Amino acid sequence: MTSISDPLSLTHGPVWRNRLALAPLTNTQSNPDGTLSEDETRWLEARGEGGFGLVMTAAAYVAPAGQAWAGQLGIAADAHLPGLTRLAERLRTTGTASSVQLHHGGRRADPALSGRPNQCPWDDPEKNAVAMTAGEVEELVADFVAAAGRAERAGFDGVEVHGAHGYLLGQFLDGRNQRTDGYGGSLDHRLRVVTEVLEGIRATTGPDFQLGLRLTPEGNGITLEEGRETARQVLASGLLDYLDMSLWDVFMRPRGGADGLLIEHFTDLPRGDTRLGVAGRVLSAADARWCLDQGADIVTVGIGAILHHDFAARAVADGEFQARPGPLTREQLRAEAVGPAFIDYLAAGWDHVVA
Numbered sequence: 001m002t003s004i005s006d007p008l009s010l011t012h013g014p015v016w017r018n019r020l021a022l023a024p025l026t027n028t029q030s031n032p033d034g035t036l037s038e039d040e041t042r043w044l045e046a047r048g049e050g051g052f053g054l055v056m057t058a059a060a061y062v063a064p065a066g067q068a069w070a071g072q073l074g075i076a077a078d079a080h081l082p083g084l085t086r087l088a089e090r091l092r093t094t095g096t097a098s099s100v101q102l103h104h105g106g107r108r109a110d111p112a113l114s115g116r117p118n119q120c121p122w123d124d125p126e127k128n129a130v131a132m133t134a135g136e137v138e139e140l141v142a143d144f145v146a147a148a149g150r151a152e153r154a155g156f157d158g159v160e161v162h163g164a165h166g167y168l169l170g171q172f173l174d175g176r177n178q179r180t181d182g183y184g185g186s187l188d189h190r191l192r193v194v195t196e197v198l199e200g201i202r203a204t205t206g207p208d209f210q211l212g213l214r215l216t217p218e219g220n221g222i223t224l225e226e227g228r229e230t231a232r233q234v235l236a237s238g239l240l241d242y243l244d245m246s247l248w249d250v251f252m253r254p255r256g257g258a259d260g261l262l263i264e265h266f267t268d269l270p271r272g273d274t275r276l277g278v279a280g281r282v283l284s285a286a287d288a289r290w291c292l293d294q295g296a297d298i299v300t301v302g303i304g305a306i307l308h309h310d311f312a313a314r315a316v317a318d319g320e321f322q323a324r325p326g327p328l329t330r331e332q333l334r335a336e337a338v339g340p341a342f343i344d345y346l347a348a349g350w351d352h353v354v355a
């Protein structure tokens with residue numbers, strides 16, 4: 001039986017010291033130009049000190065048109081490199097592996113921030129977005145690849161491509177994407193841009209660079225059957241070190257009424273040497289063990305890691321560990337290296353976290 005304290009080897013790059021990964025968590029602490037602030041650096045460094053096997057940044061925009069939130073981290077220009085380089089160095093000293101989540105908001109970007117019209121695979125008057133041209137699709141792939149190159153130059157161990165939650169790569173996977181240029185319509189064609197991004201990153205980064213992909217299992221315009229088929233194909237591609245399934249609740253049943261638990265629709269897929277991660281409502285050592293017992297290799301923790309910077313160290317040391325129930329006071333959150341801007345962001349949408 002796998003234990004959460006077991007180290008994890010991947011096809012490329014360093015061994016993770018255990019099975020617990022910090023979830024990508026948008027924290028709106030970056031400077032207006034997308035460079036890292038000390039608060040954001042410290043938030044992540046504290047999770048490295050707190051024992052996580054992998055520390056991943058929040059979704060970072062790969063191109064200015066993809067920016068979706070004020071205070072979002074950027075990896076779109078070399079001007080973003082000095083802060084990222086400092087973060088990678090500080091994470092390395094904590095003993096964690098490190099990753100940048102690569103993101104483009106697409107139709108869900110914020111033109112008021114990006115200063116550019118929204119991009120989308122299809123014409124979308126609701127979001128004031130015009131279907132991307134073939135040239136823009138090519139640029140999009142190049143932007144993801146260039147951003148991965150920057151992460152590598154900054155000293156990160158890898159990147160996770162954000163293909164989940166209905167952002168631009170997820171919009172390509174969406175059934176509403178009926179482009180006729182080979183990038184829409186059938187599931188194979190809808191998956192093509194993701195595959196080109198992964199192939200491009202593999203071709204330009206070194207043999208020790210870890211490549212992950214985050215996917216939505218169902219919803220955001222895809223059926224569970226399509227979500228499963230997408231996962232099957234990327235697992236079989238051999239391009240990935242890990243697939244991170246964003247389940248929102250690891251214990252849930254499929255929404256559409258399919259049999260069994262949602263997690264089981266992914267743990268039973270052949271995965272070769274690719275590792276499988278799951279995320280959603282893991283709040284105790286027992287929850288994390290349960291995910292591994294179901295067949296996952298990696299357990300990705302979000303809220304639990306906000307409540308305790310050292311969720312991972314505690315869960316590894318104590319099989320009975322359970323995160324304290326929220327909400328926490330601002331002072332308690334500050335003591336966990338959650339900065340004021342992040343606390344304000346959480347207070348606006350997560351009242352079970354901030355009192």
Ligand SMILES: Cc1cc2nc3c(=O)[nH]c(=O)nc-3n(C[C@H](O)[C@H](O)[C@H](O)COP(=O)(O)O)c2cc1C
Pocket residue numbers: 023024025026027058059101162164165214246247248249279280281282300301302303304346350
């Ligand atoms: C404040 C907050 C910010 C988030 N930001 C991101 C993000 O930048 N990228 C992403 O893929 N998921 C994001 N998520 C989803 C988390 O990564 C995670 O999958 C989800 O919260 C479920 O795990 P949890 O119950 O352990 O928090 C965010 C969630 C929260 C609560």
